[in-house]
Amino acid sequence: MVEVVLSNNNVTFSLVCILAIALIWKAFKWVWLTPKMLERRLIKQGFRGHSYRILFGDTKDIAQMVKRTTSKPMECFSNDFIPRIFPFHHQIMKTYGERSFLWNGPTPIVSITKPEEIREIMMKIYDFPKTATPLMKRLTNGLVRLEGHKWARERKLLNPAFHMDKIKHMVPAFHASCNEMIQEWEKMTSETGSSEVEMWSYLHNLSADAISRAAFGSSFEQGRRVFELLREHTSITVQAMHSVYIPGSRFLPTTTNKREEKIINEMESLLKGMIQRRQKAMDDGEVAKDDLLGLLLKSNLEGTQEHQHDGNNMQQHFKMGMEEIIEECKMFYIAGQDTTSSLLVWTLVLLSKHQSWQDQARKEILTTFGHHTPHVDGLNQLKTVNMILHEVLRLYTPVFSLNRKVIHETRVGDMVLPAGIQIHLPSIFIHHSEKLWGSDAKEFNPNRFSQGLLKATIGGNMCFFAFGWGPRICIGSNFAMMEAKMALAMILQRFYLELSPSYAHAPTIGCGTLRPQFGAKLILHRI
Template identity: 30%
Template sequence: MEAELAVAAKMVVLSVLVCGLLFLVSYLCELLLLRPKSIRSKLEKQGIRGPRPTFLLGNLPEQKRLQSKQQGQSIATRTDDDDDDDDHAAYFSHQWYLKIFPHIEQWRNEYGPIFLCSSAHIQQLVITDMEVVKEISLCKSLVLGNPSVTSKVLGSLLGEGILASNGSMWEHQRKIIAPELYLDKVKGMMNLVVDSTTTMLRTWENEVQRQGELAEIRVDDHLRNLSADVISKACFHSNYHQGKEIFSKIRKLQEVLGKGLMGIEALTRWFPTTENIKIWMLEKETQSLILKVVKQRSEGSYEKDLLQMLLEGAKSSGDLNGLSYNKFIVDNCKTIFFAGHETTALVASWSLLLLALHPDWQARARAEVLEICGDKPLDADMLRQMKVLTMVIQEVLRLYPPVLFVAREVFETIKFKNITIPKGTLLQIPIPFLHQNPDLWGSDAHKFNPERFTNGIVKASKSPQAYMPFGAGSRICVGQHLAMIELKVFLSIILSKFCFSLSSAYQHSPAYNIILEPEYGIILQMRRASP
């Protein structure tokens, strides 16, 4: 009897294992074969084409091959239509995106402004057709959302914060975070931004004095620290020195994650590789540091800053969509720490580079700042009057946008411009290809020309939706007002105190590291501006 029961038990266990294996095989077959094939078939029947995918890896091998082919090719080369031999700027091409994303350029030329490609099993519809881009930008439906793959590939950096969440969770987070970054509240942060900038510039002044009237400074590192200081004080009532460990961990996370973001390496994120172990350790350490700050808050009395609003919002919410209280706080803090300072610092760095390359615009912007400010303390009304500086920043954001893609996942079948897009498709709008499209911006689309923004963004191109440095639609960056205030303060004070030119040590190599950054930093020659 016991032997029969033992045999029966083994049979039950074997049956469960077999059923589990069959379920797993069925799931993988659906995920990796049937679903991608169905999406491709529906789109191809509507005339949308693209490169043929390989089994499991999709078009990643071909993408990698095209990128490798571009490696080592300099983008600091003279363009054919530049006639001014003395113009240092003529030797710099702003078409860096052709080197980073050669596959998009090749496939767009071969298959048209809307084409289909695969990143492993994920079917991507790459869109550079302006009419479709406009419809997507104006769509407010929750049918379009942040790609679910974002929280998987960048989960250690963004978790399920506002940049990676969807549905009611995203709406709840936006209601908590967005009001703290409205323009009226951001204006109240002016003095804080001015004080932090002034403190940084004392370091530059000392360096100029030490090196003898002219100093070589890697400005992007200094601006990262400055922006981190501002976001810490503005949103968390601490300073950079107290929060530098968190910023350091997040920066390291960004660097490690960015290495494999566009390649086959992204498919191995679950395996205990050396890089993944490093990511998991950094994620754990970052979480511990943030929770330490939260614990300090719970034991004391603090002003109602962004962190305090997050804490209260998490407590008052009856539904965090399965997230624990701690994870809700940690994920949004990481998002704010990363998105709130890294992007602003890089735009400021690119702005100084382009002003160094174009001394005429540097002189115009400086003259405007000195005329408006004089010896008076900088205030929000002065920033509003700085038309030339605003135009410069807008043009820098056009040529060097920090975020390079608007990506949306289709959660239910939807229609744009007579194209029925099936559920599960990932929509991808490559921002640089729109920002430098001559059909939208004119024959000088690849050149630095702030004059195009003389009458504002609406009239700068043939379609206002072609300009999206802060994203598009209802999911546009909640921190854009703070970013613009910071950029104007940083640049106006720097211009009032320094003249600068490009160092011969600078190598022009914009790189995609989740966001757009200078691979070798931005090195400028700084000297005190004449009174």
């Protein structure tokens, strides 16, 4: 009997030892063997970077440099702000050239800066999926986060809602939101004719209000509440991203986690209620509304009916469920709000700095609309305004870089990228390249777009990636541009803008977009 017990104990001990050795070996591979193997393969192909430092890589240096460069505003107004927002990347590329890499912990990140290679990677969406952290997935698991077949299916269902012929029906929603903001500004300037305004907060709220109206129509007041909750949820997520992430920590009963759960429950309850009411109305024969939610539900229904017509029994694979529709509603806010507010705030800042372009834009707007409400046809004919917006998107790209992961060894150009590395596509570096855009690449010059995107660069090499490229190009680009044109037209019809003496130029990275770190104080003068 004793021998049997001892034998069992020996077996158990042996299994524990084997498991421990396996875990140690796996950890050793993760923190040392695999990184060193990937480093050797990259160096063999001509890539250069810092030698791998166990576990942390370059992450501490990156954080310290960003903290230092963003501790105060820029000394003077300049569009050459890359060393401020990407100091480590800038230094690495300056030291080692275009073929360089850095370390995100034990993972090497290769920077790709040739436009033709960036386009190739963006076209191969199944070879190079997006990188998504567990923290970001907590905000939304909508289209911007999906991959593979599920992404293709939902993109197909969402596309109709973002066609130009549908977006034109949302222009009254953009006008209503802009009008509320401008009426407030007119009250502020009623006595003296001018007033200093912190633009970022107003434009941030404008974008949220416009999304609420365009997405939910008559239910936009509830949409505003969804935005408030999502903004708080985003703040919690950003704070978590700035601390060490511990797997499973979100399940701990902390005050923050409890508040986050409460936010999610209220937000999803509001969205679910709006969706169910719309679905019931459509089931009762009511025509789908022309807001984003109505168009999404209509497209979802038509996709299902078309599938039934094809005689295929796997209907569930073509119809979005309640949870998926809720995630796409969140995506409307996250993908659209910060992008548009970033575009608008930098447009107003640059027009305040470059008065001649502000005058040209206003002249075109007044020639087209007078002091009447801007309309879709006129907005589409604003050539100067369009040039200005494209130049702002080039210099102050809202989504300044994209990251992809390599899931299997893949050739791009003359490179063979090994599985396990990540790819950094720094569109802001491309947009500021003198080799591609000319010696004035860092200057505000909308004239470069006078003959369209293709002829804006040297040699006609397409390298404008403000909305991405390829199959995953931003689905809401037309939406963002139409909203921006409406807002700019209405503002310049009524106000003349100049930089406030207290304006501090400090582009920075926040919630995934480029924004003014210390706000954007401009002086509004009534016309």
